[in-house]
Amino acid sequence: MxxxxxxxxxxxxxxxxxxxxxxxxxxxxxxxxxxxxxxxSDTAKEAFRFQGPERNPVVVIHGFLGAKLGNAKSCEMVWGKFSARPPAAAELQQLAHPMILGRPLREIPTALVPLSILDEADVEVGMFNFTFPGYRTAIDQLVKAGYVDANKPLPKDRKYADLFSFAYDWRRDLPETAERLHRFLLKKREELQKIYEREYGLKDYDVQFDIVAHSMGGLVARYYLMYGDRDLPEDPAKVPVPDWSGAKLVDKVIVAGTPNDGYLDTLTEMVEGLKMVAGAPVYPSGIISTFPSYYQMLPGAGGGEAVVKGDDSGKTLDLFDYGVWVMFRWGLANPAADVQLKLLLPGFYTAAERRVVALDHLKKCLARARQFRAALAVPSRPPDDVMLFLFAGDAVETAYRVEVDPRSGKLTPAGFSAGDGKVLATSARFDRTRRGAGLPFSQSPIYWQGVDHVAAAHMGLFSSNDFWRNVRYYLLQFPTVAQRERYQLNR
Structure with a gap:
């Protein structure tokens, strides 16, 4: 029964x-x-409504290509509005990073300045205009969580803004950008201290920031946490010792889609040129290969690999090796790049003279990139009052291997794995686990407090409800060790 x-x-x-x-x-x-x-939940809604010094302000850091750039003198926008037509020579000339023979990268001035984050991408196709989402999605989601955007009028029921966007020149050397981030945080800290004293009677309050960083912005945030506003040592063979000086101003860092071990498309794009979307014009290799930041995202073992076609040894190429770039005639080492070098180096009258400058720039960029990535790979436990959270996409086939033609240097995709379409999940985790390691655990020099995998593409991470429901909790309701002790939250 x-x-x-x-x-x-x-x-x-x-x-x-x-x-x-x-x-x-x-x-x-x-x-x-x-x-x-x-x-x-009711507690979440209450956290959204809360405003006070106990809740940290948030800084959003964009990724590669993610800020509008303009000419400092003319205020003309150089990057931020897009068209189906090929970029004019004058545009390419301004967009390229300057090259000066024998001068360190950080001492090379540029005429461009960051204007703002790229909140939306406006694309003109003939008589039609299209808008694609940029970082406005992230700002809007944080505003829904109760943060007040500093770039908008102050709401009547709020006393101050606590949501800031850090726009930077994404072409430049990343330690230089970390130094700019430090100055940015100090300025915002001083502004908030004055507000806290006026509104709450708190003098010299120890303002701490939380950071939400996308893609390359996560590399900037991690370098800043570990080294503050310190530059890399002058000797490119030396790696600095982390002192976590940036942690003095930061409580939590949330990184999304960050290529902690690089990504393979950096190589492909610097060799073949950059195409933003299908059907769009190509930004030539000879222009984009001048960006020092591009080299600082070249793939390590967890970010992808390049092998010579027909080489059965299984040996992978060292993509930070200047000799490899010259041998395969990639980027600035390609004689065909002289078409662009004529635009960039008008004071040099022969291809041979221009090539000397270009190869000098290439050598500096690769050496700096190797040193930068070594600095981020130093195993070092952060202070207890700092938390690092990672969100990685793992639902899109993402390039992890290319084959290199030994004669032409041409790249052919030869393998794909889980990622967000740009960055492999292994790179985001900085996962150095290898087959046959004997243990099931992820091996990484980064001490993550949490790792979340999201079924989203690279920019789609910021459109994912799964992403934001967790980010809101980490920012608003998940306390650090110091907060737990200060407010006795274990009771």
């Missing part, structure tokens, strides 16, 4: 499902429904 009753119950449930009468998920043990929507 008991078996018959159980069978009847399951049969009734199956019939209900078959005829569209699925059990309500409310109070149900049987419902297997899944949802993309987000519901907020």
């Amino acid at each position: 008991k078996s018959f009753t159980l069978f009847f119950s399951f049969a009734a449930l199956a019939a209900a499902l078959l005829f569209g009468c699925a059990p309500s998920p409310v109070g149900s043990y049987q419902s297997a429904a899944t949802y993309d929507r987000v519901l907020f």
